[in-house]
Amino acid sequence: MIELQDALRKKEIWAIGGGKGGIGKSLITGNIGITLARLKKKVLLVDADLGGANLHTTLGIGVPEMTLSDFLNRRVENINDVIIKTSIPNLNLISGAQDFLDAANPNFAQKTRLLRHLETLDADYILLDLGAGTSFNILDFFLFSDHGILVVLPEPTAIENAYRFIKSAFYRRFKKVVANQNIKDLIDAAMDQKNTMGIRTPFDLIERVKSMEREVGEILELEVLKFRPKLVVNQVRTKNDVQIGFSMKSACQKYFGINLEYLGYVEYDDCVWQSIRSKRPLVIEYPYSRPARCIERIVHNLLRKEQMTLSMLY
Amino acid sequence: MLKKIDDMNYYELLEVSYRATPQEIHKAYERVRKIYDPNSIALYSLFSPEETEKIRQRVEDAYRTLIYDENRRDYDRTLRDIPPLPETPQPELRYQQRPLAAPQRTPRMAEPTVPAAEPRAEEPQQQQVPAQPPMPAAAQPAPADITEFSGSVLKMMREQRGLSIRSVADTTKLSTRFIEGIEEENYKKLPARPYIRGFLVLYARTIGYESDRIVSDYMKRFDAAMNPPKK
Numbered sequence: 001m002i003e004l005q006d007a008l009r010k011k012e013i014w015a016i017g018g019g020k021g022g023i024g025k026s027l028i029t030g031n032i033g034i035t036l037a038r039l040k041k042k043v044l045l046v047d048a049d050l051g052g053a054n055l056h057t058t059l060g061i062g063v064p065e066m067t068l069s070d071f072l073n074r075r076v077e078n079i080n081d082v083i084i085k086t087s088i089p090n091l092n093l094i095s096g097a098q099d100f101l102d103a104a105n106p107n108f109a110q111k112t113r114l115l116r117h118l119e120t121l122d123a124d125y126i127l128l129d130l131g132a133g134t135s136f137n138i139l140d141f142f143l144f145s146d147h148g149i150l151v152v153l154p155e156p157t158a159i160e161n162a163y164r165f166i167k168s169a170f171y172r173r174f175k176k177v178v179a180n181q182n183i184k185d186l187i188d189a190a191m192d193q194k195n196t197m198g199i200r201t202p203f204d205l206i207e208r209v210k211s212m213e214r215e216v217g218e219i220l221e222l223e224v225l226k227f228r229p230k231l232v233v234n235q236v237r238t239k240n241d242v243q244i245g246f247s248m249k250s251a252c253q254k255y256f257g258i259n260l261e262y263l264g265y266v267e268y269d270d271c272v273w274q275s276i277r278s279k280r281p282l283v284i285e286y287p288y289s290r291p292a293r294c295i296e297r298i299v300h301n302l303l304r305k306e307q308m309t310l311s312m313l314y
Numbered sequence: 315m316l317k318k319i320d321d322m323n324y325y326e327l328l329e330v331s332y333r334a335t336p337q338e339i340h341k342a343y344e345r346v347r348k349i350y351d352p353n354s355i356a357l358y359s360l361f362s363p364e365e366t367e368k369i370r371q372r373v374e375d376a377y378r379t380l381i382y383d384e385n386r387r388d389y390d391r392t393l394r395d396i397p398p399l400p401e402t403p404q405p406e407l408r409y410q411q412r413p414l415a416a417p418q419r420t421p422r423m424a425e426p427t428v429p430a431a432e433p434r435a436e437e438p439q440q441q442q443v444p445a446q447p448p449m450p451a452a453a454q455p456a457p458a459d460i461t462e463f464s465g466s467v468l469k470m471m472r473e474q475r476g477l478s479i480r481s482v483a484d485t486t487k488l489s490t491r492f493i494e495g496i497e498e499e500n501y502k503k504l505p506a507r508p509y510i511r512g513f514l515v516l517y518a519r520t521i522g523y524e525s526d527r528i529v530s531d532y533m534k535r536f537d538a539a540m541n542p543p544k545k
Binding site: 154155156159160163164201203243244246247248250251254255257310 | 317318322329346348349354355356357358359360361369
């Protein structure tokens with residue numbers, strides 16, 4: 001009963017992903033969490049980077065005693081038992097799985113149990129720090145959240161992975177809403193960029209599906225409109241780097257037909273790596289630094305459901 | 315509505331509104347052109363070089379069409395034939411509503427300032443108003459029935475377009491002081507002669523008229539006032 005009441009409470013789940021490793025997902029998650037907690041919101045950070053967890057380190061916490069693996073292994077039944085209190089008021093953490101080999105590949109039952117329990121947790125905001133790559137587990141966490149946030153660097157490698165991530169998440173979502181096995185196979189085939197059917201973009205796919213079953217195609221079209229990932233450009237050094245966010249937004253609109261929301265950017269600054277080395281969170285160690293300000297702006301945009309506009313550039 | 319890039323019209327391609335000013339279109343073009351530059355990393359892995367080239371070509375076409383008033387008008391006409399175009403009807407409605415109020419306002423506003431020569435110019439203007447929308451897509455020739463483009467006539471023409479001094483100032487990037495100066499024929503507010511000429515060209519274009527007659531006429535008045543004939 002208590003669980004039900006908790007679930008009914010208004011709560012938002014944000015997932016932070018991006019495809020590539022080392023682009024600052026954990027750093028941004030941790031610092032967004034701290035900023036939110038300082039605004040008197042009850043925040044729970046969840047390190048969903050199974051198999052590569054280090055969110056606790058960005059918060060300056062040593063290897064925790066209770067981790068997600070205890071929950072996944074059923075050493076504890078209730079997910080509330082693995083929540084660790086941090087030194088920052090209102091901020092709690094569920095640390096990622098550490099110790100067992102299979103942690104990175106939870107089976108279907110483990111994953112659904114985790115997602116089910118996450119929904120019952122008591123917090124205003126639950127932030128999921130996703131791992132790198134586009135494995136089904138990561139995509140499912142991303143699609144499960146209310147807001148999916150993508151982190152990129154202004155580098156071709158990170159951008160390539162971000163697009164692949166969007167595409168994978170997108171097609172996985174498609175596959176969930178269709179029941180027809182033929183269409184599922186078609187979506188699988190379309191994932192392959194070199195497919196023989198001439199399906200290059202999501203538009204081609206939807207058209208093909210429509211020719212098979214009109215209604216399903218229309219459902220997919222609706223899904224496209226509902227899918228609104230958000231974008232953060234990290235390690236921005238020049239104005240052109242800031243511009244990349246707008247460019248990606250435009251390219252996504254034209255290629256996928258999806259509305260990518262440009263939340264903001266984080267400037268490059270030496271204080272970031274210095275704070276990581278000293279194992280103290282950036283917004284606490286250097287609260288007045290430019291990256292910390294950028295993170296505040298991102299949180300502001302998230303809370304107000306706003307995004308960057310071009311006029312901010314000129 | 316989902317739209318493939320090939321199906322997008324020029325406005326959607328440049329990501330501007332149907333009412334965008336030439337300045338906005340130019341800015342948007344510079345931006346979009348940068349995005350679809352062959353070296354742009356934001357496209358990396360999304361579009362093939364051939365596709366990028368094709369989009370670039372379309373962006374160029376879009377710019378060349380929309381930046382020239384005449385081409386834009388022709389293009390707008392072809393767009394109207396296509397039914398699903400939700401944005402355009404609304405501005406049109408707004409056009410038609412405004413002139414209803416405008417003719418009543420103009421005589422009242424014009425009377426106190428207009429010298430004896432004015433009523434002559436004013437009457438034909440009034441008749442014209444309902445027929446023409448306040449803001450045409452391209453500059454029209456200055457109304458032939460107006461012979462004297464004094465400051466107050468310019469003010470009246472501006473008000474018929476439903477433009478405020480502020481909005482003209484924003485478009486022309488001139489100070490509101492100068493626009494007031496032009497309309498009041500208060501030459502002390504205005505800078506030297508060649509500058510006024512330039513201001514008038516901008517002003518005339520902003521209110522949707524060709525500038526040549528307006529400028530030469532106004533400058534004649536200016537010269538007459540500044541260098542009164544010696545007796």
